[in-house]
Amino acid sequence: MISAYNISKSFLLPHLRQRSVRGGLLGFFERTTHEVMEVVKDFSLEVSSGEFVGIMGPNGTGKSTLLKILAGVYQPDSGEVKVDGKLSAILELGVGFHPELSARENVELNGALLGLSSGQIHRQMKSVFEFAELTNFMDMSLKHFSSGMTARLAFSVAMQVQADVYLVDEVLAVGDQSFQEKCLKHFRQLKQEGKTVVLVSHSQALVNEICDRVITL
């Protein structure tokens, strides 16, 4: 389902970067020195259909960058990524959420960003709020939500996405005990349905439970 061969990705250290037209023009005349940070180095990964792969490792080892490359947010400097089937990348919950918009409008916005059609969103609207246990708050603006309520809503929307391959980054780090159990249940269900998942996590327990294979960076 996912094949990645010899991916490398480096970033220039940002504080030395020339970001203005003046800097860009000067750059023609004087070479600026910069440090190159190679975040992902010659990485290869093969994930077969129905497999759950966990990616672990300390901070700053390129887990999220790797996931962003697989998701197509970043382009690798070298190497090749191929994904078969419909891909859904959940790098963060509630992308595009805005505190001033109502919960319903946020669900529409976030759902559209996740690739749901307007028909799908309107059909699922009720079940999204039922699952998040927020049915009474549909038209309240998001700024009045507690962070837990926001997280529940965001996860409920993300659950609506039907894909073959899921890339998930640290989604379970938020939320209370019961919310985490709900997430776990959802992952188990995805597994039963034979979906493919690449999961970045710091939780050894979670990875042990649902992943078939663990890659440590």
Next chain:
Amino acid sequence: MYQVQGHLWHLTWVLARADFKLRYHGSVLGFFWALLKPLFIFLVLNLVFSHLFSSGVEYYSLQLLTGIMLWNFFAEGSMLGLTSFVGKAHILTKMSFPRWVVVVASCLQSLMSFAVNFFILVGALLLFGPTLALWQLLMLLAYSLLIFAVILAFSLLTSALFARYRDLNQIWEVLLTGGFFAAPVIYPMTILPESLRNWFYLNPMTFIIEHAKGVIFLAELSRPDHHLIYLGVVLVALLLGIWVFARFQGRAVEYL
């Protein structure tokens, strides 16, 4: 992830609508600000300049209003488009949908704001202006859509580059301030000396505002050959914009 084109248009629309709503959110007068801002500028300029120009120009106030409404569409739309890519950094770094969506959404948002102004302008023209035929109003609409195309081309050209060159918006702000006076908004084109006039056409809005005023107030559509050239230039700019955007969008995300 986004094979179906319909999803993308839906996404574009949802983004544009949400931003339109947010822009005027929380203010008592809501989206009437979209209207009041150019009207206020109009009132001030009209107070000052109508005495200066009123002798030789018929319907000076309405001409000024037409110019301001069209210019305002261009100024706000281009500024919004320039910053559209960077402004959506939080989404672009987390999602991998085609990046043109945020640029088109910003142009659409500007069009929505302008739509309100357009109806006010047409209302004012019908109430206080010369008798207008349908073709004149349709041409005004066509010029407005042409401005939309210019905004879109400009946004595609600059929005991804702005991620890298963060002072482009400062430069553009200065150019816009100058551009307002270098287009026949306050004054008629005829007060400019012949020898200088051609330079003013470097400002993309000069042509549109001059001819929009000509169509409405003189009921004449002059120089169809110039119209064709202008259309051609806009088309080339659009294609160039698409090329530049496609070339820089991928790397631009890393500068966000």
